[in-house]
Amino acid sequence: MGRTLAEKVWDDHVVTKGEDGTPDLLYIDLHLVHEVTSPQAFDGLRVAGRPVRRPDLTIATEDHNTPTLNIDRQIEDLTSRTQIQTLRNNCAEFGVRLHPLGDIEQGIVHVVGPQLGLTMPGITVVCGDSHTSTHGAFGAMAFGIGTSEVEHVLATQTLPLKPFKTMAITVEGELRPGVTAKDIILAVIAKIGTGGGQGYVLEYRGSAIRALSMEGRMTICNMSIEAGARAGMVAPDQITYDYLEGRPHAPSGEDWDAAVEYWNTLATDDDAVFDAEVFLDANELEPFVTWGTNPGQGVSLSDSVPVPSEIDDPNERAAAERALEYMDLEAGTPMKQIAVDAVFMGSCTNSRIEDLRAFASVIEGKTKADGVRVMVVPGSARVRLQAEAEGLDKIITDFGAEWRFAGCSMCLGMNPDQLAPGERCASTSNRNFEGRQGKGGRTHLVSPLVAAATAIRGTLSSPWDLEGDNEASAQQAADTPIYDAVARQFPTTVSEVSA
Numbered sequence: 001m002g003r004t005l006a007e008k009v010w011d012d013h014v015v016t017k018g019e020d021g022t023p024d025l026l027y028i029d030l031h032l033v034h035e036v037t038s039p040q041a042f043d044g045l046r047v048a049g050r051p052v053r054r055p056d057l058t059i060a061t062e063d064h065n066t067p068t069l070n071i072d073r074q075i076e077d078l079t080s081r082t083q084i085q086t087l088r089n090n091c092a093e094f095g096v097r098l099h100p101l102g103d104i105e106q107g108i109v110h111v112v113g114p115q116l117g118l119t120m121p122g123i124t125v126v127c128g129d130s131h132t133s134t135h136g137a138f139g140a141m142a143f144g145i146g147t148s149e150v151e152h153v154l155a156t157q158t159l160p161l162k163p164f165k166t167m168a169i170t171v172e173g174e175l176r177p178g179v180t181a182k183d184i185i186l187a188v189i190a191k192i193g194t195g196g197g198q199g200y201v202l203e204y205r206g207s208a209i210r211a212l213s214m215e216g217r218m219t220i221c222n223m224s225i226e227a228g229a230r231a232g233m234v235a236p237d238q239i240t241y242d243y244l245e246g247r248p249h250a251p252s253g254e255d256w257d258a259a260v261e262y263w264n265t266l267a268t269d270d271d272a273v274f275d276a277e278v279f280l281d282a283n284e285l286e287p288f289v290t291w292g293t294n295p296g297q298g299v300s301l302s303d304s305v306p307v308p309s310e311i312d313d314p315n316e317r318a319a320a321e322r323a324l325e326y327m328d329l330e331a332g333t334p335m336k337q338i339a340v341d342a343v344f345m346g347s348c349t350n351s352r353i354e355d356l357r358a359f360a361s362v363i364e365g366k367t368k369a370d371g372v373r374v375m376v377v378p379g380s381a382r383v384r385l386q387a388e389a390e391g392l393d394k395i396i397t398d399f400g401a402e403w404r405f406a407g408c409s410m411c412l413g414m415n416p417d418q419l420a421p422g423e424r425c426a427s428t429s430n431r432n433f434e435g436r437q438g439k440g441g442r443t444h445l446v447s448p449l450v451a452a453a454t455a456i457r458g459t460l461s462s463p464w465d466l467e468g469d470n471e472a473s474a475q476q477a478a479d480t481p482i483y484d485a486v487a488r489q490f491p492t493t494v495s496e497v498s499a
């Protein structure tokens with residue numbers, strides 16, 4: 001019987017096979033590290049007197065606790081400062097490459113790996129971070145792990161992993177202008193629920209996925225974890241190779257050819273069987289938005305806040321009631337009538353150059369809605385530089401938005417970028433849990449295009465709602481590079497960026 005992409009990558013990394021349901025021991029090709037989940041792991045090594053087994057396969061960056069303003073000053077918050085300093089000390093002591101705040105390669109860990117060409121098809125990637133699933137967009141098998149597992153990988157470069165089930169998520173058809181990868185994944189999670197992917201590695205397939213750029217695929221794989229899945233993957237193809245070729249850590253010359261030959265063998269065999277399958281029609285999708293306090297509580301933007309009494313399942317009904325109370329929403333309110341206090345454009349879901357281009361294409365020449373705070377945070381220092389080289393920062397600041405330095409920022413309340421209690425935010429991030437963006441803050445998950453239109457109108461909106469000229473604004477959105485299937489080369493030096 002044929003094998004799926006996930007099974008092939010797994011099989012190629014088994015060091016020892018588990019018996020009777022015990023875990024297999026897998027070799028790990030890339031270990032990404034950040035400040036939040038690494039301190040105890042390094043402590044463990046220190047106590048055991050062990051070195052990092054493969055510092056060359058380990059790379060660290062600072063992202064969660066870092067500020068996005070005044071990055072040349074001392075970090076004010078003591079906990080954050082300690083966290084960052086601890087990572088610096090640990091990396092120095094154990095010989096791990098670190099990209100600290102201010103470094104040109106610093107950024108959100110899931111933006112940095114792909115950008116450097118470290119994330120490649122067919123490899124295993126782990127990080128003490130749930131959104132490690134992002135890297136599956138390349139056809140890598142990428143898992144978020146806990147701190148004790150981080151220690152295990154640091155010490156041995158292997159990880160015991162339980163067998164998984166496979167789920168195909170097939171998205172066929174063509175997205176309408178204004179509908180993006182983010183809308184696909186929000187619709188998938190609304191369909192299968194936040195526990196729907198539990199125990200599964202998801203493989204996203206179908207013509208709509210094949211047509212997506214790498215940025216779009218990363219957005220989708222990033223949120224696999226929000227469906228409870230262990231990982232999400234997309235089979236590598238020419239779009240993957242075009243994105244990767246020429247990046248600092250991608251193979252070159254004969255190695256590149258050999259790699260592509262291998263990568264081409266990874267796609268799921270025609271006769272492979274998935275344990276579960278889900279279908280989605282891309283033609284029918286609309287811009288999507290969440291109304292509740294988990295990423296599965298979402299609807300099309302043209303819909304209304306659900307009415308809990310109409311929900312059959314008692315648990316779901318109770319969850320909806322609780323969510324509406326926290327979100328301060330009235331059942332039945334059209335989503336488009338909901339006014340926001342803030343718009344956050346950033347996070348490892350949507351802070352790559354293409355996301356910023358999409359956002360900028362909608363706001364260009366316009367002014368933000370009065371009283372709405374708009375924050376744009378690139379995913380990495382390089383994305384920031386590239387955006388500036390393209391003049392996007394000017395479009396953003398002319399619009400009245402804040403242009404920040406790279407980091408997780410308002411995606412979660414671990415740094416100064418937070419919502420005030422009661423504030424409502426349209427956010428391109430991936431989690432809308434209670435207090436996620438700051439205590440008492442209310443989050444609506446959206447795409448960059450919806451974030452931009454919302455920033456213009458002050459109420460949840462998509463480019464379809466702008467200026468009453470649906471055709472023209474939809475076309476404008478269609479013209480943005482997010483629909484451009486051909487990946488662009490990413491400059492690798494500062495001079496190239498500013499050239």
Ligand SMILES: CC(C)[C@H](C(=O)O)[C@@H](O)C(=O)O
Pocket residue numbers: 036037064128129130131144412
């Ligand atoms: C802090 C970190 C462990 C956490 C994660 O694992 O995802 C964070 O990145 C998040 O998005 O909630």
Ligand code: SF4
Pocket residue numbers: 063064108109129131347348349407408411412429430
């Ligand atoms: S950007 Fe958000 S989701 Fe991504 S790693 Fe940072 S905190 Fe987690």
